[in-house]
Amino acid sequence: VHPLHGEAAAAALVARGWSVTTHVVPAGEASKSWAELERGLARARAAGLERGDLVVALGGGVVGDLAGLVAALHLRGVAFVQCPTSLLAQVDASIGGKVAIDVPDGKNLLGTFHFPHAVLIDPHSLRTLPSRQLSAGLAEMLKHGALFDAAHFAELESSAAAVRAHDAQLTARLVRRSVALKAACVAADPFEVAPQGRNLLNLGHTLGHALETCSGFDLLHGEAVGLGLRAAARLSAALGLAAPTVEAAIVRALAAAGLPTDLDARLERHAAGELTGAMGRDKKRAGGTVTYIALEALGRPTTRALEPQRILDLLRPRAAPC
Numbered sequence: 001v002h003p004l005h006g007e008a009a010a011a012a013l014v015a016r017g018w019s020v021t022t023h024v025v026p027a028g029e030a031s032k033s034w035a036e037l038e039r040g041l042a043r044a045r046a047a048g049l050e051r052g053d054l055v056v057a058l059g060g061g062v063v064g065d066l067a068g069l070v071a072a073l074h075l076r077g078v079a080f081v082q083c084p085t086s087l088l089a090q091v092d093a094s095i096g097g098k099v100a101i102d103v104p105d106g107k108n109l110l111g112t113f114h115f116p117h118a119v120l121i122d123p124h125s126l127r128t129l130p131s132r133q134l135s136a137g138l139a140e141m142l143k144h145g146a147l148f149d150a151a152h153f154a155e156l157e158s159s160a161a162a163v164r165a166h167d168a169q170l171t172a173r174l175v176r177r178s179v180a181l182k183a184a185c186v187a188a189d190p191f192e193v194a195p196q197g198r199n200l201l202n203l204g205h206t207l208g209h210a211l212e213t214c215s216g217f218d219l220l221h222g223e224a225v226g227l228g229l230r231a232a233a234r235l236s237a238a239l240g241l242a243a244p245t246v247e248a249a250i251v252r253a254l255a256a257a258g259l260p261t262d263l264d265a266r267l268e269r270h271a272a273g274e275l276t277g278a279m280g281r282d283k284k285r286a287g288g289t290v291t292y293i294a295l296e297a298l299g300r301p302t303t304r305a306l307e308p309q310r311i312l313d314l315l316r317p318r319a320a321p322c
């Protein structure tokens with residue numbers, strides 16, 4: 001992002017009288033690490049960043065999560081502004097104040113809540129985003145629709161081709177709707193304590209995170225979430241909560257968004273123990289169960305406490321012991 005947009009952003013701030021120090025981190029999930037956190041904090045100290053100053057996170061969700069944690073820790077917290085440049089960060093990672101790094105046991109396990117002063121979204125920054133990353137962002141938007149707004153879900157399916165063709169006006173409208181849906185959910189339960197509040201945003205993430213981890217991060221986060229959405233629909237039907245047509249609708253929307261739909265092949269690729277182990281390490285676990293976000297229909301979420309093995313059994317009944 002830095003070579004594409006960094007200098008223009010810094011120059012715009014300087015032109016308005018700000019004094020700017022730039023700190024660049026390598027692209028990729030590996031930068032959400034202790035080492036990069038330490039490097040960022042050292043840079044903030046070396047730059048003499050004071051309480052009244054602020055951190056601007058210009059980049060995808062990796063930069064937002066890392067820069068936000070630096071801002072939360074430096075001098076016990078300085079302000080920060082999110083300038084998300086990937087679609088996934090615009091509709092999801094930059095909204096809601098969760099900041100974190102990864103540790104060897106799992107993703108996002110070390111972090112805090114540090115709400116941004118502002119989130120500035122420029123849809124034109126998406127012009128340089130690789131199309132695979134654009135599709136990954138659409139997965140989180142489909143999640144918002146599946147959770148809270150079936151009409152948004154349907155519009156995303158019919159508009160996915162235009163978004164992928166960089167129709168900035170249409171994309172801006174859909175991004176605004178997704179942001180509004182996520183922000184309303186976060187505002188009602190900012191610290192994720194309600195039984196059916198912010199945790200609903202975890203739809204698609206229990207299995208999604210497990211598939212992402214077990215793939216050695218060969219699947220993008222959004223791609224894994226897309227497969228997790230399909231899994232949630234299938235599991236909901238298996239529990240008698242939702243009609244089987246919900247899974248079919250999700251598969252159609254994932255395909256339109258250019259996302260993988262090969263859930264069965266992915267489930268078969270990994271040993272059951274690998275996936276249940278990864279699900280068992282989920283942050284949302286309580287005792288032996290995890291809070292699984294299910295769907296009664298598109299736009300009607302619900303939760304169930306389930307053991308990881310039961311989740312797998314419901315998702316691949318053919319693999320269950322005879």
Ligand SMILES: NC(=O)c1ccc[n+]([C@@H]2O[C@H](COP(=O)([O-])OP(=O)(O)OC[C@H]3O[C@@H](n4cnc5c(N)ncnc54)[C@H](O)[C@@H]3O)[C@@H](O)[C@H]2O)c1
Pocket residue numbers: 001004027028029032059060061062063065085086087088089092093094095096097098099100107108125126127128129130133136221222
């Ligand atoms: N804090 C939260 O609530 C929250 C929510 C969802 C996801 N996340 C986190 O966000 C991360 C994923 O975010 P992501 O999908 O943005 O990944 P990312 O930050 O790795 O960005 C994806 C890639 O796109 C590049 N990129 C970003 N914007 C670009 C642009 N405009 N043009 C060209 N290239 C661009 C990045 O350099 C990177 O290589 C994960 O670490 C995930 O855990 C956090």
